[in-house]
Amino acid sequence: MNQNWFKKFEQKEYKNLYYVERGHVYYDLLVLETETNLHALPIPIFVEYYFNEKIDGNEINFGKEERFYIQHDYIKEPFQVIDGDEYYKMKEWKEELNKTKKFLSSITEEERKLLENIDYLVIEEIENQFGREIASDYIDGSIEGGFYRHTLVCASSESVGLGICQCINHETYVTEPISAQEVLELAKKQKSTV
Template identity: 85%
Template structure:
């Protein structure tokens, strides 16, 4: 309960950077999330509704609680917020986690290692030859120290835009993109530098 008390205090004092409403199937499982500089602080929607409006959300609401969700989002929450689904929230949490790990890691590396990361904006891990004989990056890292690093791995081996085939990648991504820690990036960059 102490955790909830801290959440309510931060919410009432507007001691957060962003507010998110996370929709996860039934309204009973929805979350209200405060984003600070370093973390996400979550509160289940039933707790929010009971605390501020003395009403119960118990999971028995019909139609996944769509009507209740509508009232919560349009009448109950008075602050600006962004709606996310569960997957988007998970990805955002992972990105924040990697960013925090990066900040901690950066304080432990040498100046030379830091410069290597600062000057890296595109690191090719693997290339593939397309049907025109041109080498294209099929696995690469981009990003920065400030915004975090991302590993992009080819997801469609028939991508037309890359000259690999005829797929226009309308219903899927050409690349799978995931956050990667600065430590992993540094190891890959050093490995590549030593082979050049």
């Protein structure tokens, strides 16, 4: 399995390279992003394979010095530093994209066109203090980039005309990825009620 990672790395068979910082350097990852997947390799394996040095988890100060040398001297290719949370979100997004591709190959042309025409799908609306309808639950996105559901979480948000909250310490909407299959079901349901 690691041999496959080294082959992809050496032959530059990836579109992006990420260094994932996860607390101690011992738990860091070097991740190759391809069109369909993320291929992760623990930093201790990378360092031992290419530089015959050991990272064993006993490095002082969370291995900050070792991490510095790995990032600035050992990795010769351009890379982006991300944290563990960003990596897991990216991983979920890739998995959802792969599921979407599989799902799209199983739907009819009419269903595909329905999905392609979704730009902004309102699931639920409420009236604000000015008498205007605002979306309290809506979906946006695309087949290529994935779909996202936005749900209103601040019932006093000034930005949508519900009150005086500036939403400085919290979001007005919570945004989460939603599968193309769920979007299609919601769009069909909405189309049948119109």
